[in-house]
Amino acid sequence: MLLPWEYSVRNLSRRPVRTGLTLMALSIVILLVFVVVGFIRGLERSLRVTGDPDVVLISSINSEANLESSAIPARTPTLIAASIDGTQSRYGVICASPEMYLGTRVTVSDREPAPGLIRAVTTAAPLVRRSVRIEEGHWPDRGEVLVGRLASAKLGMTDEAVAIGQTLTFEGQTWKISGRFTADGAAYESEIWCNLEDFQSATKRQDLSLVALLLKPSASPGEVSLFCKERMDLELRAVRETDFYAELQQHYRPVRLLAWTVVVMVAGAGIFAGLNMMYGAVAGRIREIATLQAIGYRRRAILFSLIQEGVLLSATSSLISGVIALALLNGVAVRFTMGAFTLRIDGPAILIGCGTGLLLGVFGALPPALKALRSSVAVSLKAV
Amino acid sequence: MKYQHLCVLGLSLLLTSGCSDAPQDNGVANKTGAIAPGTGTQYLTSSEPAAVMEVADARKSAKADEAIAIVGRIGGSEEPFVDGVAAFTVVDLKIAHCSADEGCPTPWDYCCTQDQVKDNIAIVKLVDAEGKPVTDDARKLLGVKELSVVVAEGTARRDESGNLTVAATKIFVRPVK
Amino acid sequence: MAIVELKNVCRSFRKGEETITPLDDVTLEIHEGDFVSLMGPSGTGKSTLLNLVAGIDRPDSGSITVAGTEITNLSRGQLADWRAANLGYIFQTHNLIPVLTAYENVELPTLLLKQTAAQRRQRVELALKAVGLSDRADHYPRQLSGGQEQRVGIARAIVANPRVVVADEPTGSLDAATSEQIQDLLQRLNRELGMTVLMVTHDREVAGIATRRLILNRGKFLPS
Numbered sequence: 001m002l003l004p005w006e007y008s009v010r011n012l013s014r015r016p017v018r019t020g021l022t023l024m025a026l027s028i029v030i031l032l033v034f035v036v037v038g039f040i041r042g043l044e045r046s047l048r049v050t051g052d053p054d055v056v057l058i059s060s061i062n063s064e065a066n067l068e069s070s071a072i073p074a075r076t077p078t079l080i081a082a083s084i085d086g087t088q089s090r091y092g093v094i095c096a097s098p099e100m101y102l103g104t105r106v107t108v109s110d111r112e113p114a115p116g117l118i119r120a121v122t123t124a125a126p127l128v129r130r131s132v133r134i135e136e137g138h139w140p141d142r143g144e145v146l147v148g149r150l151a152s153a154k155l156g157m158t159d160e161a162v163a164i165g166q167t168l169t170f171e172g173q174t175w176k177i178s179g180r181f182t183a184d185g186a187a188y189e190s191e192i193w194c195n196l197e198d199f200q201s202a203t204k205r206q207d208l209s210l211v212a213l214l215l216k217p218s219a220s221p222g223e224v225s226l227f228c229k230e231r232m233d234l235e236l237r238a239v240r241e242t243d244f245y246a247e248l249q250q251h252y253r254p255v256r257l258l259a260w261t262v263v264v265m266v267a268g269a270g271i272f273a274g275l276n277m278m279y280g281a282v283a284g285r286i287r288e289i290a291t292l293q294a295i296g297y298r299r300r301a302i303l304f305s306l307i308q309e310g311v312l313l314s315a316t317s318s319l320i321s322g323v324i325a326l327a328l329l330n331g332v333a334v335r336f337t338m339g340a341f342t343l344r345i346d347g348p349a350i351l352i353g354c355g356t357g358l359l360l361g362v363f364g365a366l367p368p369a370l371k372a373l374r375s376s377v378a379v380s381l382k383a384v
Numbered sequence: 385m386k387y388q389h390l391c392v393l394g395l396s397l398l399l400t401s402g403c404s405d406a407p408q409d410n411g412v413a414n415k416t417g418a419i420a421p422g423t424g425t426q427y428l429t430s431s432e433p434a435a436v437m438e439v440a441d442a443r444k445s446a447k448a449d450e451a452i453a454i455v456g457r458i459g460g461s462e463e464p465f466v467d468g469v470a471a472f473t474v475v476d477l478k479i480a481h482c483s484a485d486e487g488c489p490t491p492w493d494y495c496c497t498q499d500q501v502k503d504n505i506a507i508v509k510l511v512d513a514e515g516k517p518v519t520d521d522a523r524k525l526l527g528v529k530e531l532s533v534v535v536a537e538g539t540a541r542r543d544e545s546g547n548l549t550v551a552a553t554k555i556f557v558r559p560v561k
Numbered sequence: 562m563a564i565v566e567l568k569n570v571c572r573s574f575r576k577g578e579e580t581i582t583p584l585d586d587v588t589l590e591i592h593e594g595d596f597v598s599l600m601g602p603s604g605t606g607k608s609t610l611l612n613l614v615a616g617i618d619r620p621d622s623g624s625i626t627v628a629g630t631e632i633t634n635l636s637r638g639q640l641a642d643w644r645a646a647n648l649g650y651i652f653q654t655h656n657l658i659p660v661l662t663a664y665e666n667v668e669l670p671t672l673l674l675k676q677t678a679a680q681r682r683q684r685v686e687l688a689l690k691a692v693g694l695s696d697r698a699d700h701y702p703r704q705l706s707g708g709q710e711q712r713v714g715i716a717r718a719i720v721a722n723p724r725v726v727v728a729d730e731p732t733g734s735l736d737a738a739t740s741e742q743i744q745d746l747l748q749r750l751n752r753e754l755g756m757t758v759l760m761v762t763h764d765r766e767v768a769g770i771a772t773r774r775l776i777l778n779r780g781k782f783l784p785s
Contacts, residue, residue: 300638
């Protein structure tokens with residue numbers, strides 16, 4: 001038989017200051033867990049939603065996951081259009097988007113230059129990148145750029161700094177912002193899109209970084225791979241976009257591992273906070289615990305009650321942190337090497353954060369409770 | 385990155401010991417595991433055609449739409465098989481690849497002799513009776529793997545850059561010696 | 562008929578290099594309905610004997626049978642269940658749970674019994690009435706006087722209707738007037754409810770309320 005629930009609840013108010021401080025410490029720890037998990041979830045989602053299973057990326061055979069280092073002949077889109085039957089056409093246009101992709105320093109107004117990501121495209125780009133939507137403004141004309149929703153975060157600036165009508169300078173040329181676009185959280189949202197011909201002339205390059213092909217649902221990416229193998233002289237490589245970003249996720253595995261390590265370390269600190277409080281709480285209750293045993297309560301009932309106490313506190317902390325995380329952290333933009341993405345406090349993040357919180361309660365209460373229950377009842381009854 | 389290190393290692397081994405001059409048999413493939421028999425019996429032939437050309441010779445002399453039989457070793461890059469289509473690249477038997485004892489994990493990419501591969505490579509694409517590419521995995525269909533030696537019988541396709549594609553209807557897999 | 566039976570019970574403790582033997586081959590029988598007081602100098606083994614009877618300590622040798630159960634070989638869990646069903650414990654310092662009201666403190670042992678909420682309520686109310694604290698049911702221990710706290714402790718000890726009640730110096734921390742009230746209460750428990758009481762005390766006057774007086778010295782009973 002278990003001890004009454006009220007016993008655990010009211011015990012928490014015995015030392016209000018200590019309980020309050022522990023509540024605060026646990027809330028901070030769980031909030032930190034939310035930050036890290038939100039970071040991982042945001043990064044993963046950004047890479048996951050970027051890939052379209054119907055899109056195949058054709059890049060240089062030696063570029064692997066780094067599109068910036070890819071250089072393919074400018075005639076590749078024409079060759080592809082002529083050779084691959086499986087390419088989709090929309091509004092009478094073949095969905096093959098020739099693109100240049102470059103990380104370069106971007107100056108906004110008179111601020112210090114910051115690293116930005118430029119994708120030089122043609123009007124075929126939105127036909128292939130189907131998630132892209134122009135939120136405000138218009139498609140860039142010559143000398144203009146379209147900025148992604150998170151481009152400001154990538155540049156470390158405010159949204160106002162990259163508002164429509166502002167100017168940016170990169171590759172020795174000044175560009176006027178003509179509009180803003182979103183892409184359902186895809187990685188493009190941290191990019192700056194400009195006209196391909198303009199960018200080729202600014203960079204004095206004639207080649208492309210990649211061609212993105214939107215295939216018909218019935219077509220196989222194998223057809224594109226076969227073309228790349230047949231045209232060995234072009235040294236091309238075809239990869240399904242979803243596979244490309246899955247591969248990129250593998251590149252970020254050490255980052256994710258590090259993040260999980262931080263979660264474990266932060267949670268470890270939380271356990272110490274819980275241990276500290278529960279050791280204090282149990283140490284002052286040695287005689288009381290012995291009394292309960294003398295009355296006839298089994299040790300496991302008392303253990304359960306003490307754990308309940310710890311979990312009650314950590315659950316409250318989880319709730320507080322969860323609300324803060326949802327209200328203040330969810331959607332916050334984070335700047336990262338590959339671009340920018342938003343912290344994502346979604347279902348799994350809530351589950352992990354609150355689960356960690358509850359575990360803190362259990363592991364924080366367990367050692368002091370076991371220690372108290374190991375002592376002899378007869379001796380503990382005489383404890384002061 | 386790991387791959388690049390391995391290639392550097394491969395090159396250094398080439399400088400010290402060199403790749404074997406003599407063409408290799410497909411012993412490496414053999415040692416990396418037994419090959420299951422192919423399921424595409426309609427594409428497999430049990431006897432080797434009489435007039436077989438080496439890949440290099442075929443690249444020089446084969447004309448577009450000419451009936452042809454070429455022999456080559458599956459390889460030429462880290463991934464010689466094309467995903468989703470029964471197709472693969474073959475390299476002329478005279479070109480040496482790293483031997484098993486050189487420690488190269490992907491000897492079929494010819495990393496030691498990559499500069500020679502360019503003019504000694506062809507692609508074999510298996511086609512059905514209507515001439516359409518077969519969309520099964522060549523490894524399962526033909527019971528082959530990297531470094532297997534095959535004879536592909538079919539029609540030559542050429543492009544302006546000199547690339548050679550054989551639209552193969554029959555494949556003979558040379559047994560491992 | 563003996564409700565408490567100790568046969569050749571020995572219990573010793575290590576204290577540094579020294580071995581203390583508070584109980585040395587003790588044999589004792591307490592009959593149902595007895596009110597036994599146990600006296601003796603400090604450190605002579607009175608509380609040890611009480612704890613052995615209550616099943617919260619174990620003898621080194623010998624056997625102890627209480628309320629028909631040989632308790633020496635029971636596991637910790639079995640002992641807990643046995644105590645819940647058969648034993649009431651009155652502590653010197655009452656040991657009430659500070660975060661629970663008088664009612665909730667008294668209710669604690671009944672939660673271990675298979676009873677309905679209504680049955681439990683009836684028992685708790687009866688126990689509080691028996692100790693004259695019905696009007697203090699909702700008070701927390703800190704809102705009660707020392708005597709009232711001890712009476713709540715007694716109500717808690719008797720609420721489950723145990724066959725044996727052990728009391729460890731129940732008046733030890735009380736003033737004379739309050740001590741008298743508690744003595745009276747213990748006598749009534751014994752007389753009116755027929756509960757067997759084993760009480761440890763160092764006070765001759767308090768020991769005088771018992772129907773049988775035992776004196777323990779150097780691990781042996783002396784003739785009283």
